[in-house]
Amino acid sequence: MPGHHPARSRRTTERKGDVRERAILDTCEALLAQQGYDAMTVGDIAQGAGITRGALYFYFGSKQEVVTALVARTVEHLWERSRATAQTDEPRQAIAAAMRRTVELWNEHGLVMRTAIDLSLTVPEIGELWSHTADLFITAIATVLERAGVQAGTEPEQASAMARALCWMIERTFYHASQESCEELQKASSTCEHIWLISAGLIT
């Protein structure tokens, strides 16, 4: 998201700026882990990336923009991974696969995902990104529910609304579990999978 300069033309060699930009995002991610969003200053990020504050403002207009770009990068990865997952028609398998993938995603990107959730309210751009991501998951869950025999529709007890609630359950449960440990994440996954299966009517 180089904002200032127009779309970069195709090139063989990487511009210096591309490297810097990645360095900034990487540093931002590291600092986010160490100190959290509030404590992290743009001076810290710049220093970590080996440039001065002034130079950083050449790449990003503000601290929020840096984090937004980081979230965008991560979310992009989520989408990619979601598309890559093999689709199966059998609900039980689909649910198991989805939860497995979710554990992986939270293991790898838990920090950025938590940050995205936290900043959704204050940074509209990030809220947009995250709610769009959630929508993807919600429709996926709804599809599985319908395939398992839950009545389609948007009324409170039909597939769409249930999928939404289940999505938030998963989000929040993983959000907390990923702050603890990998084992907690695994347990959280089991619990969520169990409730999803029950909700789909696949186990009593």
Added chain:
Amino acid sequence: MPGHHPARSRRTTERKGDVRERAILDTCEALLAQQGYDAMTVGDIAQGAGITRGALYFYFGSKQEVVTALVARTVEHLWERSRATAQTDEPRQAIAAAMRRTVELWNEHGLVMRTAIDLSLTVPEIGELWSHTADLFITAIATVLERAGVQAGTEPEQASAMARALCWMIERTFYHASQESCEELQKASSTCEHIWLISAGLIT
């Protein structure tokens, strides 16, 4: 949370400071609704309460402390209300009553509850307050599940873990719905109640 002066002795007439303190908290709540936490400055709060910044710092040590006090006041109210709710042994009734109460709470205090959730990460005090509140709900849900026949225990598919996931589902679903409208809140409640009932094995 008058921090500076020791525990106030019992008195008939209210101190001027008590009035001010309430005014500060009320103003804070109002501003939180209008502008959100970040946009709201200490100057704004002081002005709204009819005092200067300097005077505000007599009552509270920081902006965070003001909001923490506001959350504490609200959470106090939640606990009170929870205790007051009639306990029933019949799971179906208990669930219906709990959801009814939850809708009421979010209708009345949705704004402060959302703020508490948002700041849980950055303000440890608030995180403490909120996680304690969540624990109350989790044990309540677990009790109902067990009474309905779900196996007690903390393993991923037993009552405690399920209660935790259901609690987060309710929290998050209401969090989003309360940003929309009362009707959304009502629908959210129906959906959550439905999933809770299914999870308890009370409906197929």
Added chain:
DNA sequence: GGTAAAACTCGACGTTGTGTAGACTTTCTG
């Protein structure tokens, strides 16, 4: 009702972090 302590209020100050401006150097492109 007077007086000392406390509760309370204020304006001014120092600090930190943000974002901007403008001058300067490097790198690309023709």
Added chain:
DNA sequence: CAGAAAGTCTACACAACGTCGAGTTTTACC
């Protein structure tokens, strides 16, 4: 190799935070 684009830096202006010390009001007690 010259001009443009890309990249970098120091210095500045500003906003909000939190602190200080000096005042004013209220309260408690004799």
